[in-house]
Amino acid sequence: xxxxxxxxxxxxxxxxxxxxxxxxxxxxxxxxxxxxxxxxxxxxxxxxxxxxxxxxxxxxxxxxxxxxxxxxxxxxxxxxxxxxxxxxxxxxxxxxxxxxxxxxxxxxxxxxxxxxxxxxxxxxxxxxxxxxxxxxxxxxxxxxxxxxxxx
Ligand SMILES: [Zn+2]
Numbered sequence: 242x243x244x245x246x247x248x249x250x251x252x253x254x255x256x257x258x259x260x261x262x263x264x265x266x267x268x269x270x271x272x273x274x275x276x277x278x279x280x281x282x283x284x285x286x287x288x289x290x291x292x293x294x295x296x297x298x299x300x301x302x303x304x305x306x307x308x309x310x311x312x313x314x315x316x317x318x319x320x321x322x323x324x325x326x327x328x329x330x331x332x333x334x335x336x337x338x339x340x341x342x343x344x345x346x347x348x349x350x351x352x353x354x355x356x357x358x359x360x361x362x363x364x365x366x367x368x369x370x371x372x373x374x375x376x377x378x379x380x381x382x383x384x385x386x387x388x389x390x391x392x
Contacts, residue, residue, distance in 0.1 A: 248341045248363055251275055251319045252370070255343065258286035258299065259321045259373055267291045268388050269373045270322045272299030274307045277315030283307035289388055300328035304335075313337045321370040323350035325389065333358060343370030347378065348389060 242250075251273060258271025273284035285302025289295050300320055310316065313335040318324075321343035324332060329351025332340060342364045345352055356362050378385045386392065 244363075245365075247279060248319070248365060251279070251281075251317065251341055252321070252343050252365055252367060254281060254284050255299065255303075255319045255321050256367070256370060256373075258284050258303075259370070262286040262288070262291075262299075263373060263377065265291050268384060269377050270299040270320070272303040272318065272320040274303045275317040275319065277317070279317075282310070282316070287388070290384060295387075296327075298325065298328050300324055300331060304331060317341060319343075321367075322374060323348055323352045323364075324355075325350050329355055332360060339363070341365065343367045344374075346371050347374045 254273040255271040259269040262271060263269035267290040268287040270287040274282045276282060283303050283306035285299055285306050287299050288297040288302060300318060316337050317339040318332055318337050319341040323342050323345035332355060339361045340355060344367050345364055352362055
């Protein structure tokens with residue numbers, strides 16, 4: 242399997258979480274954390290609406306569900322949307338070195354900053370990830386603005 246095919250298969254796990262979030266009426270952003278061998282540690286999704294908790298982003302949800310890890314150097318964070326500053330900070334704080342992004346069209350987040358600090362970023366530019374979020378933004382702009390901290 243090529244790297245791209247491997248990353249796309251990983252993205253599919255995050256995308257499934259995003260679809261579930263959408264069906265729950267939540268912000269459709271999903272994430273998953275894998276180890277260096279490609280084994281899934283945990284997946285998660287944005288649950289701001291579902292749990293009335295602004296700290297539950299896709300990345301933080303997957304990260305917390307994965308439990309304690311001795312090291313994050315070999316871990317791969319996969320997310321349907323470029324990570325916000327909060328989640329970019331998490332990636333930097335714990336030393337995750339590989340980030341797979343579904344898309345960065347709707348939101349560029351901290352991707353450039355992560356690249357500058359040496360994180361390997363793979364942007365798969367997925368039409369499906371983009372469409373899922375674009376549809377949500379059009380339908381519920383107030384929740385989207387709340388999620389990215391815009392008034
Ligand atoms: Zn975030």
